Amino acid sequence: MAVSNESSESSKPPAPNATTSTSKLETKKSQLTINIIADDLPYEEELIRNPFSVKHWLRYIEHKKSCIKEELELPLEKRKFSDKDLHYLYERALLQMPMSYKLWSQYLKLRLLAMKDSCLASPAAESVNNTFERCLVFMHRMPRIWLLYLQFLMDQQKITRTRKTFDRALCALPITQHDRVWDLYLKFVMMHDIPETAVRVWRRYLKLKPEDTEDYINYLVAQGRLQEAARQYEWCVNTDAFASKYGKSKYQLWSELCDLLSNNPEETSLHNAEAIMRHGLQRYVDQTGRLWNCLAQYYIKSALFERARDVYEEAMRSVMTVRDFTQVFDAYAQFEELLLSKQMEDAKLDDQLQQDDFNLRLARYEDLIERRALLLNSVMLRQNPHNVIEWQKRVSLYASKPKMVVTTYMEAVKTIDPKQAAGKLWQLWVDFACFYENNGQLKDARLILEKATQVAYVKVDDLASVWCEWAEMELRNDNEKQALQLLKRATAIPGARVDYHDESETVQRRLHKCLKLWSLYADLEESLGTFQSCKAVYDRIIDLRIATPQIIINYGMFLQENNYFEEAFKAYEKGIALFKWPYVYDIWNTYLTKFLERYKGSKIERARDLFEQCLEKCPAKYCKALYLLYANMEEQHGLARHALQVYSRATKSVPPDQKLELYNVYIQHASQLHGIAKTRAIYQEAIEELPDVGAREMCMRFAETERLLGEIDRAREIFVYASELCDPRVTKEFWDKWTDFEVQHGNEDTMRELLRIRRSLQAKYSTQINQMSAQMLSSAAAASTPAAAASADSMQALEARTAAAAPSAAAVTQPPGEARILFVRSDTSARDEEVAAAARVPNPEEINLDDEEEEEEEEDLPQPKAVPSEVFAGLK
Template sequence: MPSVDHSSTKRLDLYLISEADLPYEHDLLRYPHTLAPWMRYIEHKSESPIHEQVFVYERACRDLGRSYKVWKLYLDLRVKHLDAINPAKYEDEFVKVNECFERALMMLSKMPRLWIDYLQFLMKQCRVTETRRAFDRALRALPLSQHERIWPLYLNFAKSVKGSTAVCVYKRYLQYKPQDIEDYIDLLTSLDFHAEAAQQYIELLNAPKFVSKNGKSQFQIWTELTDLLVHYARDIRDYLKQHPATHPNSFDTEKIIRSGIDKFSDQRGKLWVNLAMYKIAIGDFEGARDAFEEGVTTVMTVRDFTLIFDSYAEFEESVISSLMGDAEKREGEMDDEKDAELDIRMMRFEHLMDRRPFLLNDVLLRQNPNNVVEWEKRVGLWGNNAEQVVKTYTDAIATINPKKAAVGHLYKLWTNFAKFYEGAGDLRQARVIFERGAKVPFKSANELADLYIEWAEMELRSENFDRAVDIMAKATSGPQRSNVDFFNEDLTPQQRLHKSMKLWSFYVDLVESVGTLEQTRKIYDRIFELKIATPLTIVNYANLLEENKFFEESFKVYERGVELFSYPVAFELWNLYLTKAMHRKLNIERLRDLFEQALEKCPPEFAKPLYLLYGELEETRGLARNAMQVYDRATTAVSDKDRANMYRFFIKKTADTYGIPATRTIYERALESLPDGDCRELCIDFAEMEQKLGEIDRARGIWVHGSQFADPRIHPRYWDKWHEFEVLNGSEETFKEMLRIKRAVQAQYSTDVNFIAAETAAKTKAPEKVPQTEKTAVITEQPPVPSDIIPGAENEQNDILAGGYGDGEIALDMDY
């Protein structure tokens, strides 16, 4: 390529200046230090050969040495000219351009664009030292505000160069922008400067105000540090040994990881594994086992334990596999030391796997030392090892805080401990345990009650009946008049125990089984004095007296019970009491008084059975008139859902006693008081009754009255029944009247929003089958006939057809 020799430009003046250039040369002679003529001259020579353009640019730069525009155009020209040139092959040409940049920067050292162009140009060449020095000169020459334009190039150059140069460059860059230290750590890691990277991580963690530009948490940074220390443990250790002066503040890897274990409690499992892996990496296998052991015996969560234990087991398996591989390589050669070591490793591994349930149980107990369930599981893990079982029970009792034993029941721990000695035949020691347990301030009084019950059952199993009774007597002992509230948590369980109904129930059952009747009655009476009797207690006491022929005493017990309890509990007691009293055939007046007492405060929903029982009494032992009065009272005293059935029952009894005609007044009262749905069904029964008595007109009036409660689309049964009635007993006029009423009722319900909703719900159900008789035909619903039809024979037929007969067929079999 053509070369330009700047030293010989004067000799080439005549050669490089053509006739076309003369006007521009004359302008330059007149205005040599003015930019405009030079720019016109440069533009004129833009299509000329490179050496002619260089000739003009060199002269312009000499006369306008501080013109940024001229220098910029000139340097861009020279750089562009070398774009496709190999810098190694044409090194001299690149050197010449470098000299041009140097001359420009001597005059324009504060221009960052020229520095950037120069640095980019140098980076294309294989001049590492010269490029680095140029970057340094640029940073020194430019003000601090312009450094942000230089550093990206400098960092790219450092990454491409690598080695110690890159590290030195990044160290200088961190003085300018310390928040980019994470990039520096990434560079160190990529260049295998692991010790330096670890040192930088430590400095980050020791800086409390550091905020990661990548959004990393302190734990993420700590994790990266530990991973680095573990994966490159040998490299870091060897580097620190070879360069002790490079890192005067050397660090202890184990100490670092342990500090993370203390700091990040939710990640202890991973950090313990990292510590063990570090020990393995540096060849300290025994130290790794110690780390694993310490980890599995100190972690607080099952997740951490599982992570450490699995890694521990995998480590032991790898060691055993390595030893077995060595044994196979020996090919039958005897090596007692290696074989012994392999046997030891196998035994150690088996022991580790056997310990897993105990280690896991330890973790759960460290989480919650008051977990009764886990203590019981630990006892079960020891199996038949009596010494360890006793030690576990003792440790559990000493460790558990009774008020904090929320998981499981503490009394079961004491009970099982006593049963252990019972199974061994040592009843004396079992009683000692129960006595100690009875003094424990349990979380609830029920647990203490259960403990006493278990104690008494143990004595029963040993056939020590008197001792069992004494234990329960001791448990239930209390002041003669006690105002203690059993549910008052401010009092100890021992102070509230005598109010435990569970304890008294067991006590009374025990005495009833092994004691006398008088002893049992005293206990029942004591329960009543303490006001803790339950309905079951009352029933059991009454049944006990009844079985022993103390009938009046049993009735008194029921009376005490109904005084203690209100409805609905009192209903069950009254029901039993009245039934037994009727069975005993007490005086009729006394029974009436009892029924009146029972019904005095009885809610409507419980009144029906009592009224029926009362009526039965009057029917069997009293007067029929009194029974009817009772049933009459019941129709107004029972609840709404029972009232319709009560009326039907009253009607049936009245018909049986006084005859069917006497039921009319009851039907009329029922229709006035019952809701629409019940009135509809009752009207059917009422009309059929009148029909049986031959009162056709009265029956028809009832059908008309009940029609207002029956929508034809929802309740077709009512209209089918009426239809049958008219077919059997009516005339053409009455039949037409029924159809007219039917249309009117349907029209009325069609305008009622509530009935429209009911109709929609009814359509989702299966349609009812229309009943047919020998004298009826299938009726097909037709649209209502307009009210303006003129009366007449023809219109009468149309009216009938509109009422529901298909194909114009009249299903009437009668004479008109």
Template sequence: MADLKVSERRFPRVKNKSPAPIQITAEQILHDARQERDKQEADNRPPEWQITDQTELQDYRTRKRKQFETVICRVGRIEAGTWVNYARWEESHADFASARSVWERALIAHRFNHTLYLKYAEFEMKNKFVNRARNIWDRAIEVFPRVDQVWYKYIHMEQMLGNFAGARQIFERWMEWEPDQEGWLSYVRFELRYKEIERARSIFERLVHCHNKPSAWIRYAKFEMKSGEIAKARSCYERAVENLAEDEAGEEIFLAFAEFEELCKETERARFIYRFALDQVPKNCAEYVYGKFITLENVILAKKGLEYEDEVRKNLLNYDVWFDYIRLEERVGTKEKIREVYERAIGNVPPASEKCYWQRYIYFWINYALFEEVDVQDIDRAREVYKKCLATIPHGNFSFSKIWLMAAKFEIRQLNLEGARRILGNAIGRAPKSKIFKEYIQLETNFGNMGCCRKLYEKYLEWSPQNSYAWMKYADLEILSQEIDRARAIFELAISQPALDKPEYIWKKYIDFELKNDHGRARELYERLLERTKHVKVWISYAMFEACAEKDDVYQKCILHARGVFERALDYFRTYASELKEERAKLLDEWEKMESGFGELGDVESVRAKQPRKIKRRRRIEAKNSLEAYEEYLDYLFPEEIQTGYLKLFEAAYNWKKQKVSD
């Protein structure tokens, strides 16, 4: 109970808890306190001291200087503000000499404080001592050449005075110290204010030489862009890419270059720059470049897509635009979108049934089938594309062996040999072509199906009996199968054809075949060939064959046979083809070479005796002394109007010479 009574005495209960009629805030209390303080200070203010004569002024100045000196002795080496206050007090009394003395003493005490130099120079400028201010600025830039503020203040003073040449000179002195980029740019801005474009350009050249950094090159290019020099701006970017090292270039210069090309509406250039940047900039630093490139690509592709849609809407048969549209969709489109464009393209069938109009159109089907097979790997769709394509082509008028072969090879890739045979057989039945026969025969040859190859060759020759290539390949097949009689029969059928395209190849092939098997048959072939043609190459080949036909024990007999062939050939060319002089000369040359090759058994001299003699006729130039010769000569050299005088002269000379000879 005692503790309870004590607590009640210490903290009495509040009986009236209602708010007071006048509320007092903390702000009001502080305001009242401030007013009370100002009132007390006003009451305790010392009386104003008025100086009435020069003596009192001198006493005041002496006392005040003593106070300043006392403070300077105490803290002058530490606080520079005391010196500034002292100098400004002297300045307020127009004692400029004393003020300068204070400033000089301050500079000695604080030699590395550039602020004192600035305030000292401002004191001189404010009181219009310009030359003294220049001296102070010169001293300041010698002590603090790396403090930009000193240079800026000095240049600003010269500009305010209108001394632009002096300001330019100060800039040049500053640039010798190679300041940072902002100093160079301030120099550029100074020249631009006075329309000195060439000077500004030369400063930029010095800047990029001094600071070979992306930011400097970008500033230079932007300056050229602002001046309207697009080519020079592009040159700046190109030089920047060349001069900057790979680690220095970064993405900054490439982004600026690409944005510049975008502003110039050079979209392709910008795209190339982005791609080049993605190759040069490290992958971890190229995210922003890649984002910009993707954005540009999307914008370009969307714009291109709209352009292609507009063009194909105007002309559905413009296949070049369709091809570009398909390539665009294959780069960025989905599978469904690509299929849609392909279906729209193949729906525009050429209106005329002429092959020249279908040669571009057929590649829509080829690319469509390859897209389904390679990119999408949808085999059923690819097979369906080939079937629709073959059904669309008017094989009665023309066909494309390429599409037949591609469809067959597609089935072979899917290990469907029967399907490939079916397609190739259908091609031979509907639109036979040499290329299809060759590929089909090669396919069956690879599988060793000789019976099928023979049937194909028979169909091939039924379709094109004048094709020498087909006859030779058929014979090669039989030779490969060791069917000599069948090969000989094929050669006989071939040479009996009335209109072979290249009969000389067939005869040569047949003769080479018999040379390996039977020399007697080869000799008979040469005789049969000479019944058809008497070409000099046939005679020479026949003679060479006879020279090498027998073995060494009857070598002299071979020589006689070869000479007999040459004699027959020579008689033919002399009797029935005397106008073929070059062929006869060639025949004799080959005969002479052959005789030289026989060695001691050869008779070269007799062949040389048959060679025609070469007679060189010399023209006899006879001097014409008659008057008619002179007339002809004059007709050749001179026109008619000037011939009269010459004729009289020549006639007198001729008569004189004739009279002299007679005497």
């Protein structure tokens, strides 16, 4: 051992010229030999001068370490120093400065290093323990010293001494440094099979850090101390300030507690296990299915099967969601199946008692399966007791039990709030009444419907449906008068009239304006009542201003069937006064049709006034049929010129998409009345009014008409005019028809003229397409450059020069000295769209042709065979 506290140190300095010297230090109690070499003398002298300087002692120690390190390379018999010399030096230093943490720390680490390969049960280990004890007399506030000592004791497997040392460390250190000790302390108690000690240590630790309770619970579960684990879980879930270090929610902790209790009822043996689980059911109403299953499992593990069955039944009567119900029902069914299978394995079926028990259990299982739909319906009704559809499903489930059907209906109508009803509440009341009707209890059905008419429905239509169903029930039972009396009572006007759309008023006070009720009333009066009563119903509908166009038409048809024609026409006129376009269209159409059927041509002037009154405000979309009816009347009963005037007005009033059809009708009737020659003006008017597509078709028909009349020149001029509207690459049909015309009636010159016009138009349209493409490209380029405005101006100037230089179509196609039929057109947008759709970039050689090239190209083209015409005599 190094120099003890009781030893004193004395030395004689060696001679100056000696390389080594040995001096013996003698103490009163023991003798220690210290080897001092010449290199040690400077350090010894410094220590004599400054015995309390840590720096000098550390330099001396480092010097000794280097000497010992050098001698490690020598054989063992030649070594002069050992580790003990270094220990003695530390002892000397600590005698002078026992409060130096650095010296103690280095000394203890050196002693621990020396014990690395030694047996921990040897006396040397006890010597190190004593050194630690001496150190702690001065360094008891240093946690690192305690940790080194505690770890060394743990390595020695001295359990009791280690536990007591841990306690001493906790007593000696301030509480702010206890964390460092507790980590090692918990590791120590869990290393050894000392559960009682570990539990006590954990309890002490949790007073400092209760957030680590989950780790304690895991330890308890691993040790099988489940009762203590359950108590700790209970503390966690009941302490609001507790927060899981692993991020678990309170519900997860409840679930773990319930699983622990249900799977280990005997080991946990808590008297309040059921109370704990039921408390969780109250706190977590959206996760009750799993908790109910845990409670039932607790009783199953405890072999209390009847109590478990009661829990399952209670659960199915209280769960609020389909998911929870499914969990509970599946667990319940599985429980019954296990009981059945277990009894089938163990019981002797020849025993009558066992047989009866088995039959009882089987009946319970079958009853459970049969009740599933009804139990699920109960869950849905607990979610929303105002769900009409679910109540109707519940009634259907009790279809074979009349008493339960009545009970369900009564419970439903008492439970459902009309303001919150989801579904048709009136249908539930009607079904209730129909149930009594189907069982021959008509009086009870009337009582139910009487109560149904007093319900505060949200919509007037619901109350009207109840009255209508009541009336139909009376009709099914051959009580026609009773049905009429019901509808008369339902449509009675209250004392003070109210607005139908005023929702602050009850539906009973607004019922008298419900059209659904009045429509049924009118139908019943037509079928069962008198003429006067039915007429009075229709008049009241019109007076209340709730009539629809169909009601007006029905009223008029009813009056006509009873030969009250003028009354019918008055009814139509009342309807016309009530409605605006386009709702009044059906009334006008019916009125005019019936008027013409009745009077034909006897009241032509009145009919004309009606048509004029109708067409005065008629939108263009609806006037076509009315104009045709008007013109047909003039043809049959009036004047032909009036009919043509009507057709002419119609062509100007209808939308553009209907003009072509009407012009065809106009021309057809004009040719029938005045001959085909009188249609020229109509053709010219149509060509001016119609868009390009319609104008082309009309031009071809006009040309065909002139050809039939023998006016070949006029027909040719029409083809020439129409060619302005026809791009040769798009309208191939037109050019083929013109070519056929020239083959039949033209000559070589007219065919050459056709080809020239065709080429010029093709070049014209191609040029327009090129200009449009160039303009689009330049616009796109201008948009991406700062000089966009200047480029746009230059493009506009280019377009203006092009338009000025381009020859007019009239100059190209006008033969000199020949009479022409002139047409004026302003709308060319449609033609430009067609040209753009068929656009292609032509070859410049096809555009810029001089006269000689045109003649050569004409010679190269295939020339159709010209047949001389008998009526053509050459150019004028």
